[in-house]
Amino acid sequence: MRIVIILSLITLLFGCNNGLDDINEFMERQKSIPVPPIDPLPQLIPRETFEYNANGSRDPFSNDLEVDDENAVKESSTFAEDGKGPDLTRRKEFLESYPLDSLLMVGTYEQDGNYWGLVVDPEGLIHRVSVGHFLGHNHGEISAIYENEIKIIEWLNDGLGAWREREAAMALKDE
Numbered sequence: 060m061r062i063v064i065i066l067s068l069i070t071l072l073f074g075c076n077n078g079l080d081d082i083n084e085f086m087e088r089q090k091s092i093p094v095p096p097i098d099p100l101p102q103l104i105p106r107e108t109f110e111y112n113a114n115g116s117r118d119p120f121s122n123d124l125e126v127d128d129e130n131a132v133k134e135s136s137t138f139a140e141d142g143k144g145p146d147l148t149r150r151k152e153f154l155e156s157y158p159l160d161s162l163l164m165v166g167t168y169e170q171d172g173n174y175w176g177l178v179v180d181p182e183g184l185i186h187r188v189s190v191g192h193f194l195g196h197n198h199g200e201i202s203a204i205y206e207n208e209i210k211i212i213e214w215l216n217d218g219l220g221a222w223r224e225r226e227a228a229m230a231l232k233d234e
Contacts, residue, residue: 144222145198145214152193154178154186159195164209164229174204178229199227207231 098136124165154162157180164178165185176188188194192201209229
């Protein structure tokens with residue numbers, strides 16, 4: 060039995076012969092093939108420069124409004140009458156934390172001759188609103204409530220420090 064084990068081990072050792080001759084031959088062939096030259100980098104073409112010349116016109120890249128005529132400033136930025144704007148010191152109401160287009164009017168009811176509006180916020184809560192309440196991101200104040208509509212006056216900032224008034228409405232949601 061011992062002889063059989065020794066013979067099988069010798070056979071296995073001959074089977075593990077390290078035959079690297081074919082790999083060495085392949086590597087020598089690959090080394091003998093000439094390497095193609097690398098293409099040169101393309102020439103960079105300088106771009107034509109352009110210098111902006113406003114010729115007295117307003118610079119389109121600045122946010123300041125440099126106009127000599129004060130009336131032209133008022134017309135271009137559509138100031139609200141008498142320079143009015145929203146009361147920025149007023150404490151914000153809950154519905155002012157939502158954009159106006161995310162709020163839905165779902166109904167009205169009348170109590171003591173006054174209409175109250177029912178408005179649903181994005182979370183599904185129903186809020187009771189009346190004339191004088193505020194809603195929306197643009198300092199929107201409810202100016203009138205009708206059976207099928209809520210009228211709102213919003214204040215928009217023109218980005219140059221002036222405020223302008225805009226009318227908006229919220230219609231009754233159709234089922």
